Every structure is written in structure tokens, then in C-alpha cells.
Amino acid sequence: MRVPALRRRRGRPVTVAGLLKRAFVALVGVIVIGGTVGVVAAGPAYRAVNLQLADAVRTRSVNQEVRAALARAALALYGYQLTGEEPYRFEYQLAKSAYVSATARLAQSAAPRDAPYVEDLQQNGADWWALTDLQMVAPPGAQPSGGAVAATQVRYAQVIASSQAIDSRLSERAALLFRTVNRLNVGALVGLSVLTLLGMLVVAVIGTVVTRRITIPLGQVASAIGELSRGHDEARVTFTGAPVEIMAVAAAVNKAAGQEFEERRMLGESQGLGVAIREHMSRTRAVATAAQGLGDLLDADHVVIMREADEGGEPVAEVWSAPDAVGDPAALARTPVDWALPDGRAFVAATVPDTGDIPPEAERAALRAAGAGPVITVAFGEDVVPAGHVTVVRRDGRPAFVPFDVQLVTMVAGALSRALTQARLFEREHRLVTQLQEVDAAKTEFLSTVSHELRTPLTSVAGYLEVLLDQDAGPLNGAQERMLRVIERNSERLRALIEDLLIVSRVESGTFTLNTVSVDVAELVAAMRQAFEPAAAKAGVTVVCEAAGPLRVRADRDQLDRVLMNLTSNAVKFTPDGGTVTVSGRADGPDVVITVRDTGIGIPADEVPHLFTRFFRASNATKREIAGTGLGLPIVAAIVDRHGGTIGVDTREGQGTTITVRLPGEPAAAEES
Structure with missing residues (x-):
């Protein structure tokens, strides 16, 4: 529902305070005309209701931050359990810090009668964090027991239920305040109607305007917050023309929802990119996929990935540039990053620094040649010495990179490091298999050659043996015949062995045929x-x-x-x-x-x-x-x-x-x- 735009006086924006001020002035006029009793009774009541409404909205916003921090922590916990990657621990700690800050502010902003519910939320949250902290310190790849997972889920549900109970109380209180406003309006209308019909009309108009300008937009804000809390990421506050304070609240809600949705989307795409990188058995294709994926994901102008050299060669650079990119990254691709830290910590700058040791002057000059403004450089590698580095560049004047962008680059760099190691091992294995195949082929050829070469002399031996056994060369005594029979049996064994070797060589060479x-x-x-x-x-x-x-x-x-x-x-x-x-x-x-x-x-x-x-x-x-x-x-x-x-x-x-x-x-x- 769209609220009609408010008329502005002398170009100034309409505010809640301005609305109330005008209402108060009108009421003073009614008091002057009809008496001061109604004004004195109604003015403070309106202000009290407004303050309570603001407190309720503020408390509910902080309560939403508590749930958002819990959701981020749970997502990081599940990501760490699935992949064992370090960035999830970092995200988990950020979410925990945000949770602690939000619960502290919630305790400050909550009404005294809501204190037991806030304490219940804090106690359930403390129990949940105690369980998840144990799981986050587990070694990468270690899966928690089913009981631990169930206990964590139960505690998480209890925390959410406590937060929703606070939301419910705030909603009931807001509804009660709305009813109070309506009763005040009606009471003022009835009271002033005794004095004058004009007073009744003024009060009715004032009540209607205030209701439409404040309660309807606030109701939409509350509705959008409720939708977001139920997991509807596409929910947004869509009205225009509301008072400045409510518009600020709506803008904050929309910004927070949009940022969380965008971060989830980018995180999902970065995980998909990591999978795509690891699918490649070629280092060149893995690096090219990483460069293009990072460029598209971070809306960069240039991405330069330098990886370790092949055996005896020079370092290899992969350069990706957006179609509308400015500057030339060629010099950057030739500049070694020997200052990068091996533990993957990133160098991040909103603009290329004019002085300093990091980066050195040669690289600063290369970055300027590439038209760099914001820049991220992350080293990667599984050894003490980095195996390479990733540099992501946006042109000068574009938005700076935020910590979440650095986290994504670090995650992709880690996936690339593992993919390069896997591809290198695959290439070595492929070379070894080729060498073994060559050895096997040489062995097969050797067997075939030897078998053929043995066949000819064995034929001569068998022929002369047959002549001797037939006594064509002279008579044999018993001992001579026995010795010749032994030679005959072993000749047959040798013939069978040679025949087997020939068949094996024919099978392996593909020349074995059937009739x-x-x-x-x-x-x-x-x-x-x-x-x-x-x-x-x-x-x-x-x-x-x-x-x-x-x-x-x-x-x-x-x-x-x-x-x-x-x-x-x-x-x-x-x-x-x-x-x-x-x-x-x-x-x-x-x-x-x-x-x-x-x-x-x-x-x-x-x-x-x-x-x-x-x-x-x-x-x-x-x-x-x-x-x-x-x-x-x-x-x-x-x-x-x-x-x-x-x-x-x-x-x-x-x-x-x-x-x-x-x-x-x-x-x-x-x-x-």
C-alpha cells in the first residue's frame, strides 16, 4: 500500500515532529475557541504514545539484529562443518560479536516489564553459543555427534522462540498504543463536540492525518520486519512520502535486508566458483576460471592471478579484464608480489597509496598503469612460500571493497590453491602412467622379438632330436634314448612357453585374430x-x-x-x-x-x-x-x-x-x- 505524498511547506520535508506540532497548534486553536481542558489532556497523551511507539520500533529493530546475528553464526557453523574452511570461523566470530552488541542494546532499550523475556533470550543464547563454540574449535573435517547437532538445533529454536516472544509482546503493545490513539481521538472528538462542531471536525481531521501519516507506514515497516524474520528475503518496505523518521527506519530495514540477501547470493556463487575451479585437471583452465569468476562476482575491472612457475620456467600470469575496463594490466602481470604473506592475509586499499613499502613502488606504478583505485591482493599456497597471489582491481572512482569482498577473494584463492595442487599431482601421475605404458610396450615388443628368435633354433633342435630318436643317425642304447626323451619333453615345454609368449604379445599388440x-x-x-x-x-x-x-x-x-x-x-x-x-x-x-x-x-x-x-x-x-x-x-x-x-x-x-x-x-x- 502506498501512502499519499505529504505536502511540503517551503520545501522542507515532513517529519513526525512537524505533524505533531501542527496538530498541537490546531488543538491550541480549539482550546482557545472551546477551552483548554481537552488540549491539556490530549497533548501529553499523544506525545507519550509517540514515544512508546518509537521505543517499540527501536526495540524490535534491535531484536531483529539479534536474530540476524544468530542466522549468520548458524550459517557459518554449518559451512565450517561441511568444508572445514577457515573463513567460516572468521564469519562466525563476526556474527558472535554482533550478537553480543545487539543483546546489550536490546537489554538497554527494552521496557522493564520485558526484562524477564530479554533475560530468557540471553540465557538461551548463552547456552547455544556454548554448544557452537565447542563445535567451531573442532579440527576441520571433524563431524559433531548426532546428539551435539540435535542439542544445538534445540537451543537455536529456543533462542528464536524467545526473540519471537519479545516481538509478539512489542506487537501487542503497539496495537494497544494504536487503540489508545484511537480512543484519544474519539474522546477528544466527543469532548470538543460539546463545545463546537468546528472543534470536532478539526480534531477528527487531525486524528485521521496523524493515523495515516504515522501508523500506516509504521505498520508496513513492522510487517516487512516480520516477513524478513520469517525468512522471506524478498520482503521490502515500499511506501513513499512518509515522515522523515519513518522513511529512515524503512531505508535502514531495506538496506539491511538487501545487504544480507546480496551477501548470501555472492557467498553461494563463490562456493559454486570454488567447485568449478576444482573440477579442472588443468592448472591453466583452473586459473582462468578463477580469474573470470572473481571478475564477474566482484564487478572488477581487472583480475591478475600469478602462480608458481612450471619446472624450470617463469612464473605464469592469468589476466582477465572486463569489456569496459580502462588501463593496461600487462605491467601488473609482470610484477612479482614477493611481499605477500603466506598465511593468506590480504592487502586492501581504497586507492593506490603514494608511498610506503607495501606495495613497493614497482607494483604501485603497475597498479596506476592499470587504472586502479580500490585493490585487493591475496597470497595463496599450501606451503610456507606462497604458490601465487590474486590481485583484484577496480578503476579509480569506483566503490571500495568491503570486508565481505575480501572474504570471498580469500575463499576463492584457497579453492584455487587446492585445485592447483590437485592438477599438479594429476599431471605428474599422467606423466608416470605414460612412462609405464612406454615401458610396458617395450617389454611386449621384447617378448615378441625373443619369442620369434627362440622359435627358429628350437625348430632345429626338435628336428635333429626327431632324427636321433628315429635312429636315422644310428642305433641308440637305452641310456641315450632316455636322455633324448628328457630333451624331447623339455623341448615341448619350451615350445609351449614360446607359443604362450607369442599369443600374449599378439593380444597386447592387437594382432591376435580368430578364424x-x-x-x-x-x-x-x-x-x-x-x-x-x-x-x-x-x-x-x-x-x-x-x-x-x-x-x-x-x-x-x-x-x-x-x-x-x-x-x-x-x-x-x-x-x-x-x-x-x-x-x-x-x-x-x-x-x-x-x-x-x-x-x-x-x-x-x-x-x-x-x-x-x-x-x-x-x-x-x-x-x-x-x-x-x-x-x-x-x-x-x-x-x-x-x-x-x-x-x-x-x-x-x-x-x-x-x-x-x-x-x-x-x-x-x-x-x-
């Missing part, structure tokens, strides 16, 4: 018994093969046979005398499942994740000195993966191992063709 045809898994499973029966019988192991065909898949027959040979060979090798190895195949929906189960030594549970790693061997196999290279299972896994299948392991140390291979079955159409 897929329709394969009956049941036939391959059945062949395992014949292939391993002699070796199993010698080891005292029973081999059982179970598969009801056909179980057709699209596969490379030789490579799939290699999978079964490797798995069955391992099962027989790791199964002690009297054990059983079961090789089975079955259909499971559209898939074909191959299972190799043994009753052998099993695998330790903590080593299972490493089974398919090249050259890995289980610790219990190594202790028993069971021969092996650690290449069989990685090759099996690679072949199964190339066929679009999966492999799983279920093992218990000392009880046995089951390895399950699942392959996509051949579509029915392919089987028919």
Missing part, C-alpha cells in the same frame, strides 16, 4: 579325457568329461581347444593324488557353459583378483614348487574375451577350484545351415 567356424564344444570336452588320461593316471587323478552335444558356438577351434587344454592341464597339475577333475559342457539359455572343476589345492581368497595377471602365480603353488609360468590363465581370459564370452572363478583354498567359461551359442539358423 571362427562352427565348433561343437561337446566334441572338444570329450577329447580332453583322451588327451589327459595318461598324465592324470600317472598323477593318480581321475578325469571325468561330461557333455551332451551338440553344443555349437562360433569360435576358433584351435584357440578354444587351447582354452580347454590350459584349464584341464592346470586342474590336473594342482590336484593331488586321489583327486578328481571334472570337465563339463552344457547349454544355458542362448549360451554354452564350460566348467572345469577340481578337488585340488585351491587359491587364497586375497589372490583371486590377480589370477588373470601375466606371470602371476598363487603363493601356495609357489611353496609346493609346482611348475608354471603364470601365462595360462591370462591367455585363456584373452581368448574367451575375443569370443565375446566371460570367465569366472570359484575357489576355496585346500578344497578346490571351479572355473566357468560362458560363450554365446551359435544361432539356430547357423546350425541348420
